[in-house]
Amino acid sequence: METKLDLIGKVAIVTGAGSGIGQGVARALADEGVSLVICGRRSEPLQETSRLVETAGGRVTAIQADISQTPDAQRVVKAALETFGRVDILINNAGIGGGDSIHKMTDEEWDQVMAVNLRGAFLMTREVLGYFREQKSGHIINISSESGLEYYPGDGSYGLSKHALNDLGEYIQRENQELNIRVNTICPGMVVTEMTEDSPGLNHEKCLYPEDIADLVVWLLTRRPNVKIGTPILIQTMLNPWE
Numbered sequence: 001m002e003t004k005l006d007l008i009g010k011v012a013i014v015t016g017a018g019s020g021i022g023q024g025v026a027r028a029l030a031d032e033g034v035s036l037v038i039c040g041r042r043s044e045p046l047q048e049t050s051r052l053v054e055t056a057g058g059r060v061t062a063i064q065a066d067i068s069q070t071p072d073a074q075r076v077v078k079a080a081l082e083t084f085g086r087v088d089i090l091i092n093n094a095g096i097g098g099g100d101s102i103h104k105m106t107d108e109e110w111d112q113v114m115a116v117n118l119r120g121a122f123l124m125t126r127e128v129l130g131y132f133r134e135q136k137s138g139h140i141i142n143i144s145s146e147s148g149l150e151y152y153p154g155d156g157s158y159g160l161s162k163h164a165l166n167d168l169g170e171y172i173q174r175e176n177q178e179l180n181i182r183v184n185t186i187c188p189g190m191v192v193t194e195m196t197e198d199s200p201g202l203n204h205e206k207c208l209y210p211e212d213i214a215d216l217v218v219w220l221l222t223r224r225p226n227v228k229i230g231t232p233i234l235i236q237t238m239l240n241p242w243e
């Protein structure tokens with residue numbers, strides 16, 4: 001029995017793919033023969049990811065988009081359908097850190113973190129789900145965080161957005177699993193990326209790297225369709241990266 005799905009010819013959308021984990025996932029998927037639609041807010045990093053994917057022989061379309069805005073989310077999914085004629089995979093990776101202790105947080109900080117980390121994943125998911133439900137297949141992977149399982153004082157809005165993202169994934173899975181649509185949520189610990197690399201006191205040697213998360217994404221995408229990997233998956237460091 002074949003225990004591993006082939007990804008050659010599949011089409012994936014990766015959000016926030018201009019840097020960090022999103023770029024690592026885009027590169028890993030291209031290596032598996034997946035055609036890519038990548039999106040993010042900034043043009044230059046997207047161009048860099050496109051260059052890396054194309055140099056490795058992959059096919060990629062880059063769309064500058066803010067995934068917290070409905071028309072932008074619609075534009076990204078439309079571009080995938082127009083360019084490649086299908087969508088099989090959505091990686092909801094785009095996210096921002098931020099915030100402060102709850103009592104110091106401004107309305108704007110709260111709204112911004114929720115808009116990108118939660119609403120953005122919802123909007124992208126809603127746009128692909130109409131299509132996935134019709135074709136009776138599709139795989140969504142949400143990049144959450146260890147903060148979505150823990151409670152770190154001083155990081156409330158980020159943590160809350162990721163706790164809610166975990167639950168969004170559960171709802172999407174339960175509402176769509178009869179239609180052969182799979183959802184996984186990955187909760188990484190500290191990964192060296194733009195978001196974290198300058199954090200004072202962070203020991204990079206004890207951190208994860210985008211490739212570690214990308215490997216897990218590929219593993220999840222290549223399970224046989226009837227294999228359900230439940231609950232958020234925690235991938236963290238053995239050693240404390242702050243020591």
Ligand code: NAD
Pocket residue numbers: 015016017018019020021022039040041042045065066067068093094095096097116120143144145146187188189190191192193194195196
């Ligand atoms: P990163 O800052 O390198 O990547 C985030 C990407 O998302 C950037 O390219 C950014 O331009 C894009 N983005 C931000 N807002 C967007 C928007 N509104 N629309 C479209 N794109 C947008 O950081 P990263 O560490 O690679 O983060 C990727 C994901 O991993 C995030 O969801 C983050 O919360 C999560 N995460 C990171 C770590 C870590 O330690 N780095 C740990 C756990 C989870």
